[in-house]
Every structure is written in structure tokens, then in C-alpha cells.
Amino acid sequence: MSLRRRMPSAAAKHALLAGAALALVLPVAAHAQPQDLLHDRGQVLNPAPGQSRRPARAAPVNNDGLAADELYMEADELIRDDQAKTTTARGSVEIRYQGRTLRADRVVYQEGPGQADGQGVIRAYGHVQTINADGTTEFADQLTLDDKMRAGVALGFSARLQDNVKIAGASAVRRNENIQELNRAIYTPCAICAANGKAKAPTWSISADRVVQDKARRIIYYRNARIHILGVPLIYLPVFWHADPQADRASGLLAPRIGFSNRRGFSYEQPYLQVLSPSSDLVISPQINTKVNPLLNGEYRQRFYSGDIDIRFGYTHDRDFDSQGQKFGSDTNRSYILGRGAFQIDDKWRWGFTAERTSDNLLFDKYEIGKVYESRGPYIADDRRLISQVYAVRQDQQSYVSAAAISIQGLRPSLTDPTVIENNRTFPVIAPLVEAHYEPLSTLFGGRLQVDGSAVALTRDQAPNTTVPTPGIDSRRVTAEVDWRRIFTAPIGLRIEPFVHVRTDAYSVSDILTGVGSQTTSLTTSRALGVAGADISYPLYRRWRDATVVLEPLAQIAVSPRAHQIVVGHDSTGAPIYLNEDSVALEFDETNLFQANKMPGYDLYEDGARLNVAGRGSVLWDDGRRASLLVGRSFRDTPNDIFTTTSGLRERASDWIVAGDAQPVKGLSVFARARLDADSFAIHRLEAGANVSSKWGSGYVRYLTDESSTSTTTSATGVVTPVITKTENFDVGGELRLAKNWGLTAYGNRDLVQQAWVIRDVGVFYTDDCLRVDVIYRKEDTVVGRLGPSESVQVRLTLATLGGPLYGR
Known part of the structure; x- marks a missing residue:
């Protein structure tokens, strides 16, 4: 049978658009008698003008085959009680609206006073499942919320978010469109099912007494958080937060860097990403050491309509120290900058700069700062040398012209006396440097x-x-x-x-x-x-x-x-x-x-x-x-x-x-x-x-x-x-997997003239779909300036959804 039903109320549409299809069962048969039982399954309740109620005949606009603003519902039975002002759908309930799907065993809608302006309540019971347009899925044993989605409560809540992230809690409370809370919750991006389908402990997870998702700030907060590795709680944090994985790019903690060396003792570096605007962000990464003063690292990045800049910097105030962490000399400011920028003026002209300088010739070695001697501009210096440059380039199909000014800072030790660093006054200032090329078509x-x-x-x-x-x-x-x-x-x-x-x-x-x-x-x-x-x-x-x-x-x-x-x-x-x-x-x-x-x-x-x-x-x-x-x-x-x-x-x-x-x-x-x-x-x-x-x-x-x-x-x-x-050296490195998740890494560089190892690395790693942990022992036998041989142990931890590239999210 086919009955005419009126359009859903505006409140219902608002609720569905807000993110949960629970309001799909608003009173759609106002003229039916109390306890009127409807047996017709699979109807479009609000067809577009001139369209049939059958979804197969509706104009396919959404991914679910429905035209814009059309609502489709299936249920074994639909009961309307006008006296109690309730509508109940029972038995394999499925409701689709604008790309969202709600499934439950039973859905009950209770109208509010006055119906037009009153506050209604929606309740879904049994195997509640909401599939959103972006592919994320939410589950609950029971769900109660108002028809405008301003507030709600879920029991036995869980969700599968983007990047295969899973989050679950004993209860979930929706305060408003931006704030959602979970109690006795757990968060993990790791697999929770073994290959045979049985449940297994995730590789790593975060459990907490209370979890708050703040969509406006794009952050997830934890109260009394415990970080579990392979099911074992290793770290307790009274307060912890990270970027919301549903956000494109958000502020939060990145993966820490942990190590131990005879120069700095135990070292812990914790990067924090602060999103300043849609086109800029800042990473503050303090390095805390037990033997020497902390070093504050940072990186500022910003995109412009014509280009971008990337500035790394670091600062500390401390005395100098040797390979054993023994301090000498007087306190002084020590800093570095590694920056670049590139901009497109028009379709032919571009300009840019690099800024590379350090106040301490051994700063990068003492604090083990990585990715220093990299190409940041068109002119490249030798290893252990910093180059600052300003350049402009014009290029088309037939011609090329460039102009630049270059300054170099040398950090290389002398071959005859490695305790002596090269004299920067002997490096020339190159200004200007002009190059041009022209090739006629004829x-x-x-x-x-x-x-x-x-x-x-x-x-x-x-x-x-x-x-x-x-x-x-x-x-x-x-x-x-x-x-x-x-x-x-x-x-x-x-x-x-x-x-x-x-x-x-x-x-x-x-x-x-x-x-x-x-x-x-x-x-x-x-x-x-x-x-x-x-x-x-x-x-x-x-x-x-x-x-x-x-x-x-x-x-x-x-x-x-x-x-x-x-x-x-x-x-x-x-x-x-x-x-x-x-x-x-x-x-x-x-x-x-x-x-x-x-x-x-x-x-x-x-x-x-x-x-x-x-x-x-x-x-x-x-x-x-x-x-x-x-x-x-x-x-x-x-x-x-x-x-x-x-x-x-x-x-x-x-x-x-x-x-x-x-x-x-x-x-x-x-x-x-x-x-x-x-x-x-x-x-x-x-x-x-x-x-x-x-x-x-x-x-x-x-x-x-x-x-x-x-x-x-x-x-x-x-x-x-x-x-x-004469130079003669031997370089070897590699990675060997001993099992599905375990392996060894090794690297060595040997000076065959001096018959000594320059550097040796031996490490063990564990990796799976959401985590990689490397523990690496390193020994350096080289002498650079006042720094002699050194030994260190580093722990590199990479967690899925945490600590990725700044613009990778």
C-alpha cells in the first residue's frame, strides 16, 4: 500500500544536516489514527515535485540515489500515536538523507510541546549505526538527543574516523555542534582485530577518564591519560592533547625525540605544532638535557599567494662543553638559523633567499641537530658549510638570467689539525654573481x-x-x-x-x-x-x-x-x-x-x-x-x-x-x-x-x-x-627484517687511511601499520674541534596520526 505523507519538519532537516540521521523519523503521517500500523517498506517520504515515491525513479543527485532534499526510510513497521505525539519505527530501521545513513533496531521520536517550536526528543535503540558521507561510522547501544542536534547522550559509543582511527567510550555526551565528550574512553589508529577475526590489543592506544573533542579548536583533550604500548601502560599524563584527526591541519603535540649521549646526558625533545592561520604554523621544540642547559628549537612556515618561507631556528644560553659534557668558559648566547624563501613574481621571474648561520661552530654537533647541510636554494655549499644567498631568476623558453649575492660560513675541521675549524675570513663574499643564457629559435x-x-x-x-x-x-x-x-x-x-x-x-x-x-x-x-x-x-x-x-x-x-x-x-x-x-x-x-x-x-x-x-x-x-x-x-x-x-x-x-x-x-x-x-x-x-x-x-x-x-x-x-x-673509506648500511614486525638496522663509515671507524650505528626496530619504534646505538670516533669521540642511544618513535609532516594532514 502507498499512503501520502507530508514533508518532514524544518527541525528534522536541520538535525539530519547537522550530522546524525536520527531526526528522519519525524511525524510523517499526521493524519493517521493512533496505533495505525504501516507495512509498506522502502518509500521516499518527501519526493521532489513530479517524482515518484519509489527511490529508483528519483533524480539521482546524491551518492545514495536520492534527489536533493529527498528522504528515504525502510522499517518492518511504522507506528504513529497522535495522542502521545510519538512516532516509532521498528525492525531493521534504515533511513537515508543527503548522503547519510542511520540503522537501528528501533527509533522513537517524541514531539515537543506545540510541535512547531517545541523541543523534540529522538531515541534510537539497539545496534545504532550512523554512516556519514565521508565514510566515517559511529556506533552506539542507545542514543538520545534533541531534534535540532544541540545536545545528546550515547551509551556504549564507538566510532571509526578517518585514517582508520578508532575511538570508544562507555558514554558520549554531545554538548553542542563543537563539543563532544567521552567518558572512560580509548583512542587508537591501530588494528584491533587479528587476521583470524579475533580481538587483539592495539599496538598503541591512549585511554583516559575523560576525552573532549573540540571541533572549533580542532583538538582532542584527555584527562588522566595513559599511553599504552602493546597493551602495557607506559606513560601517565594528567593532561594530554593532540590534533583532531578529522581536522585538515590542527595544533597539537608531535612525536617526541628521546636519546642519551655522553655529551648531553639524557635528552628529551617534545615538538608542539601551533597552527597560526590557514597559511602559517609554528613548531616549538624544546630539547631538555640533564648535563647541559636546554636548547629551544623552532620552525616557522608560511605560504603566500606567490611563494612560501620556512625558517628554522634555535637558541640556548650556556657555557661551552666537551664530549663528556664538562663545561668550561663563560655563559653566552648560542643560536642558529636555517631559513629559506622562494617567490614567483610572474610567469617568468622568481626570487628567493636562504639564511644559514650559527654563532657556535660546533652547535649542530653538540646538540645533534639534523638536516642542516641541505639544499635550500639554487646555489649549494659543500658539506659542513652554510650558505646565505639572495637571488633573482628570469626564465622563458629561449632565455635564462640570474643574479645573486652569496656569503659562506665554514664549519669544516682542518685535515691536518681537526681541533681547528676553518677561518671564515678566508671565504670570499660573492656579489654579484650574474649568469645569462639565450638560445634563438632559428x-x-x-x-x-x-x-x-x-x-x-x-x-x-x-x-x-x-x-x-x-x-x-x-x-x-x-x-x-x-x-x-x-x-x-x-x-x-x-x-x-x-x-x-x-x-x-x-x-x-x-x-x-x-x-x-x-x-x-x-x-x-x-x-x-x-x-x-x-x-x-x-x-x-x-x-x-x-x-x-x-x-x-x-x-x-x-x-x-x-x-x-x-x-x-x-x-x-x-x-x-x-x-x-x-x-x-x-x-x-x-x-x-x-x-x-x-x-x-x-x-x-x-x-x-x-x-x-x-x-x-x-x-x-x-x-x-x-x-x-x-x-x-x-x-x-x-x-x-x-x-x-x-x-x-x-x-x-x-x-x-x-x-x-x-x-x-x-x-x-x-x-x-x-x-x-x-x-x-x-x-x-x-x-x-x-x-x-x-x-x-x-x-x-x-x-x-x-x-x-x-x-x-x-x-x-x-x-x-x-x-x-689520500682518501679511502668504506660505507655500509641497511635494514634487515627478522620477523613480520621486528628487524635490525646498521650503518658504518670506516676511514681506511686512519684504520678507524668514523661512525657506527646499530639498532633494533619494531613496526606495524600504526607504529614504528627504533632504538639506535651510535658511536662516533671523529674529532671535530673540541669535540672528541662520543656515544649515544636514540629512541625514535613514530605514531600513526601523530607527528606527521606539518602540511601532510
């Missing part, structure tokens, strides 16, 4: 044309590595260059790429030491440079069984007129000393074998006639395995003394370059690159390693031996020259 003689420009000014207070402070060299340079290249490919596959490169430089150099005390001189000069040549390759392909084999001979011919190098002095043997601010770190390998000018900077330029040759072979299997090998070297008409004796490029025939990599099986990859002596094939530089991964874990191993310029010294004229030293 071709020139059928080839690609590029035009580049560069300008830089370096100002240095003091010459490095001198016993008596002496003036450092200041230099200014302006460069313009043009590069042309064209590709010819023959039908047989032979590829020839002729190229021409022309460059002109103008230099102004001052504060050049004359070798007599601190007397200096200056020079101004210019030069024209160029190179012409061709790259030649002839790849040969062949199919062999289930693999493709590629053999490729490679050659480059390059000819340059004799270059005018900038001479700023002579050594004791009378050999010239060249200005070299930007080409000190030259490493001859497969990446620059076929560069016509192998110098990485502008100050030195490779000249003469040379021939670079190599052979490259590759095997590519159909199942994804691969292997490749390259062998090559360089030949020149005469020796060139602008290269150091350890570079492998000074003589007429260079050292051999060998580079290979392979992936022989799934989960394993290996690589090696080496520079071998031209005559004896002795190893001058070798870097090799392997990476492995499987269901049991992952790991890597690295080996490096290098005879290269790793230090510098200054001659009597104040010019920097390299000092030859």
Missing part, C-alpha cells in the same frame, strides 16, 4: 646557437692557510661566449656533431701579494678563447637471444689556440701560479671525458689539440636485466701544466677512465667507476658500490679511494694551491 648554418654571459665579483678579507693574516685576493670577471653545434647522421648510422665555441673574458684582480711582507699589487687584463672540433659516434645494434647488444665507439676531436691564463705569481721553482678561484675541484671521470674544456669554472681554460676516445657497450635483457661498460682516455699534442699532477690530465696521454653498472637480478644493482694510471694501470681513484632490496630488507655498500686535491695551501704570494692527500 638555426644558424643549420645548427643550434647558444649565447651565454657571466659576471662575478669576489671579495676576500684574508688569504687562507697563512700563519700571519695577509690580504686575500679580490677579483672581478666578465665573460661573454657563443656556442654553435650541428648534427649530421649518415644512413649507415654514423653520427657527426661539429661544434665551435668562442669566449672572451675581462679580469680585474687586486690584493695580489708580491712576496715582500704584506705588499700587494693589482692587474687588469682580457683574453679571447676558443675551441673547434667534432663529436663522432657510430652505435651498432644486434639482437642476441633474449637481449639487445649495443656497441658504440665514441670520439671527440678538439683544437684550441694557446690560451692566455691569468698569472698571479710564481712558485719557488719559477713555475707560474694561475688564478684559480672556481676550478680547484676537478675530477676527471666519464662525465667530463667528452667535454672540450674540462675545467669546471672560468679561470682556467684547456687549450691545444686533443683527442678524446672511448668505447661503450651495453646489454639490455628483455626481463629488465641490464649491464653497461665504458672505457676511454684523452690524448693531447703537448703536456698542459694547468692541470694538477694528480688530475690524470697533465701529460700527453691521460689516465684511463673506466665506468660500469649492472642489474644482474631483480633487487640487486652494482656500479663502479675508476681512474687508472696511464702506464701502470694503478688505481688513482675508485668508487664502487652495490644496492640490494628484497622482502627481507634493503642495504647498500660503498667503497672510495681517491688520490686528489682535498686541501689547499697558500704560497708566499698569497695564491691558493692544492695539497695532495
Whole structure:
């Protein structure tokens, strides 16, 4: 049978929209007689004009198939008592309205006095379940609330929220739209059912006498909270709070950092996230130590319509201390800043900055501050050096131009005396640094044309590595260059790429030491440079069984007129000393074998006639395995003394370059690159390693031996020259899973020249779907400044829904 029913009251719609479909059983049969029994299931009670009551014929607007404002109800029976002003739905009650679904064994609606303005009461009994539009689900044994959802009480309440969070309580009280309370409650994001369906204790949980969810502040508060790990209560907190997991981003505590070291004793760091606005937040992270004073860390982040800033900072007031935490000296302020910002001016221009400074050269080591030496801008400093810069960049499809000013702070210990930190007065201030590039769309003689420009000014207070402070060299340079290249490919596959490169430089150099005390001189000069040549390759392909084999001979011919190098002095043997601010770190390998000018900077330029040759072979299997090998070297008409004796490029025939990599099986990859002596094939530089991964874990191993310029010294004229030293170290690390949830971690770095471990880490971890705990023992044998060897134990705790990335929520 089908009876006409009037539209639900406005109070009912308001209640449903507020979040619980309990008001769906408002009086919908006002003309029925007392105890009138309705047996028709599954009707739309308020169909849109012209629509049938059957949901299958309603216009599908919501996910439940109902049109806007339509209400659908199912029940075994519906009873209306006009005298008592009650409506009762019994038996498998299901009500749907605007994406929400209510299920219960019985639902009773009691009208308030006057019906239009009175306060009604809704009661749901037995297996009460509310499924919200966002997928979250709420459960209760019994639920009572007013029809406007301003207040209510639930018994035996539980809910499954977003991110698989579960929360339950003996009773729940809804004060208003923003405040909800639970009594004798428990909160966990962990699984509470085993694979066989039986109940199990969650990996971690928070239980409390009282829990308050404040939606306005987006925080969940706990009174008398107990944090349980694997069912065991470990931490008691009279008051505790964290961000509401239903909120997009909210204030609250993040995961703590716990450790112990012989430098600081027991250390506890507790980050707290404070959301300042929809586009900014602040993390305050005090580090409390038993041996030394606390260190206050912080991070401020803000987004703008055109970019963002990220500023990390730290402060403490304390005496200095050594590796055993023994204090000395006087109290003073110690601080650091690690900041960056990047902004888009329009579709072509952007600008930004980095600010990296510390008042204490060993602050990061003493307090174990992580993620210090990272890239924060376009210009990157070396390890253990901080770089502050301001830059502007314009870029489009054809051109690029940038301008920057750069300052560097060095924190690196001396190789000869690790107790001494490098002198920052020897680092130049780079301002300005201008680079430009332009590539026209049209071709020139059928080839690609590029035009580049560069300008830089370096100002240095003091010459490095001198016993008596002496003036450092200041230099200014302006460069313009043009590069042309064209590709010819023959039908047989032979590829020839002729190229021409022309460059002109103008230099102004001052504060050049004359070798007599601190007397200096200056020079101004210019030069024209160029190179012409061709790259030649002839790849040969062949199919062999289930693999493709590629053999490729490679050659480059390059000819340059004799270059005018900038001479700023002579050594004791009378050999010239060249200005070299930007080409000190030259490493001859497969990446620059076929560069016509192998110098990485502008100050030195490779000249003469040379021939670079190599052979490259590759095997590519159909199942994804691969292997490749390259062998090559360089030949020149005469020796060139602008290269150091350890570079492998000074003589007429260079050292051999060998580079290979392979992936022989799934989960394993290996690589090696080496520079071998031209005559004896002795190893001058070798870097090799392997990476492995499987269901049991992952790991890597690295080996490096290098005879290269790793230090510098200054001659009597104040010019920097390299000092030859040898580096040899072994690096290994990995993670091994011993069981489903347990595993071991290890890391080690050994200096094979000193025959000592630089650092060693050994750890054990437990992990599951909502928690990871790492306990790591670390021993450092290095000496950095006043800090000698150290030992520490760190506990890293990561909890699901707590302590995630700041903008990850």
C-alpha cells in the first residue's frame, strides 16, 4: 500500500544536516489514527515535485540515489500515536538523507510541546549505526538527543574516523555542534582485530577518564591519560592533547625525540605544532638535557599567494662543553638559523633567499641537530658549510638570467689539525654573481646557437692557510661566449656533431701579494678563447637471444689556440701560479671525458689539440636485466701544466677512465667507476658500490679511494694551491627484517687511511601499520674541534596520526 505523507519538519532537516540521521523519523503521517500500523517498506517520504515515491525513479543527485532534499526510510513497521505525539519505527530501521545513513533496531521520536517550536526528543535503540558521507561510522547501544542536534547522550559509543582511527567510550555526551565528550574512553589508529577475526590489543592506544573533542579548536583533550604500548601502560599524563584527526591541519603535540649521549646526558625533545592561520604554523621544540642547559628549537612556515618561507631556528644560553659534557668558559648566547624563501613574481621571474648561520661552530654537533647541510636554494655549499644567498631568476623558453649575492660560513675541521675549524675570513663574499643564457629559435648554418654571459665579483678579507693574516685576493670577471653545434647522421648510422665555441673574458684582480711582507699589487687584463672540433659516434645494434647488444665507439676531436691564463705569481721553482678561484675541484671521470674544456669554472681554460676516445657497450635483457661498460682516455699534442699532477690530465696521454653498472637480478644493482694510471694501470681513484632490496630488507655498500686535491695551501704570494692527500673509506648500511614486525638496522663509515671507524650505528626496530619504534646505538670516533669521540642511544618513535609532516594532514 502507498499512503501520502507530508514533508518532514524544518527541525528534522536541520538535525539530519547537522550530522546524525536520527531526526528522519519525524511525524510523517499526521493524519493517521493512533496505533495505525504501516507495512509498506522502502518509500521516499518527501519526493521532489513530479517524482515518484519509489527511490529508483528519483533524480539521482546524491551518492545514495536520492534527489536533493529527498528522504528515504525502510522499517518492518511504522507506528504513529497522535495522542502521545510519538512516532516509532521498528525492525531493521534504515533511513537515508543527503548522503547519510542511520540503522537501528528501533527509533522513537517524541514531539515537543506545540510541535512547531517545541523541543523534540529522538531515541534510537539497539545496534545504532550512523554512516556519514565521508565514510566515517559511529556506533552506539542507545542514543538520545534533541531534534535540532544541540545536545545528546550515547551509551556504549564507538566510532571509526578517518585514517582508520578508532575511538570508544562507555558514554558520549554531545554538548553542542563543537563539543563532544567521552567518558572512560580509548583512542587508537591501530588494528584491533587479528587476521583470524579475533580481538587483539592495539599496538598503541591512549585511554583516559575523560576525552573532549573540540571541533572549533580542532583538538582532542584527555584527562588522566595513559599511553599504552602493546597493551602495557607506559606513560601517565594528567593532561594530554593532540590534533583532531578529522581536522585538515590542527595544533597539537608531535612525536617526541628521546636519546642519551655522553655529551648531553639524557635528552628529551617534545615538538608542539601551533597552527597560526590557514597559511602559517609554528613548531616549538624544546630539547631538555640533564648535563647541559636546554636548547629551544623552532620552525616557522608560511605560504603566500606567490611563494612560501620556512625558517628554522634555535637558541640556548650556556657555557661551552666537551664530549663528556664538562663545561668550561663563560655563559653566552648560542643560536642558529636555517631559513629559506622562494617567490614567483610572474610567469617568468622568481626570487628567493636562504639564511644559514650559527654563532657556535660546533652547535649542530653538540646538540645533534639534523638536516642542516641541505639544499635550500639554487646555489649549494659543500658539506659542513652554510650558505646565505639572495637571488633573482628570469626564465622563458629561449632565455635564462640570474643574479645573486652569496656569503659562506665554514664549519669544516682542518685535515691536518681537526681541533681547528676553518677561518671564515678566508671565504670570499660573492656579489654579484650574474649568469645569462639565450638560445634563438632559428638555426644558424643549420645548427643550434647558444649565447651565454657571466659576471662575478669576489671579495676576500684574508688569504687562507697563512700563519700571519695577509690580504686575500679580490677579483672581478666578465665573460661573454657563443656556442654553435650541428648534427649530421649518415644512413649507415654514423653520427657527426661539429661544434665551435668562442669566449672572451675581462679580469680585474687586486690584493695580489708580491712576496715582500704584506705588499700587494693589482692587474687588469682580457683574453679571447676558443675551441673547434667534432663529436663522432657510430652505435651498432644486434639482437642476441633474449637481449639487445649495443656497441658504440665514441670520439671527440678538439683544437684550441694557446690560451692566455691569468698569472698571479710564481712558485719557488719559477713555475707560474694561475688564478684559480672556481676550478680547484676537478675530477676527471666519464662525465667530463667528452667535454672540450674540462675545467669546471672560468679561470682556467684547456687549450691545444686533443683527442678524446672511448668505447661503450651495453646489454639490455628483455626481463629488465641490464649491464653497461665504458672505457676511454684523452690524448693531447703537448703536456698542459694547468692541470694538477694528480688530475690524470697533465701529460700527453691521460689516465684511463673506466665506468660500469649492472642489474644482474631483480633487487640487486652494482656500479663502479675508476681512474687508472696511464702506464701502470694503478688505481688513482675508485668508487664502487652495490644496492640490494628484497622482502627481507634493503642495504647498500660503498667503497672510495681517491688520490686528489682535498686541501689547499697558500704560497708566499698569497695564491691558493692544492695539497695532495689520500682518501679511502668504506660505507655500509641497511635494514634487515627478522620477523613480520621486528628487524635490525646498521650503518658504518670506516676511514681506511686512519684504520678507524668514523661512525657506527646499530639498532633494533619494531613496526606495524600504526607504529614504528627504533632504538639506535651510535658511536662516533671523529674529532671535530673540541669535540672528541662520543656515544649515544636514540629512541625514535613514530605514531600513526601523530607527528606527521606539518602540511601532510
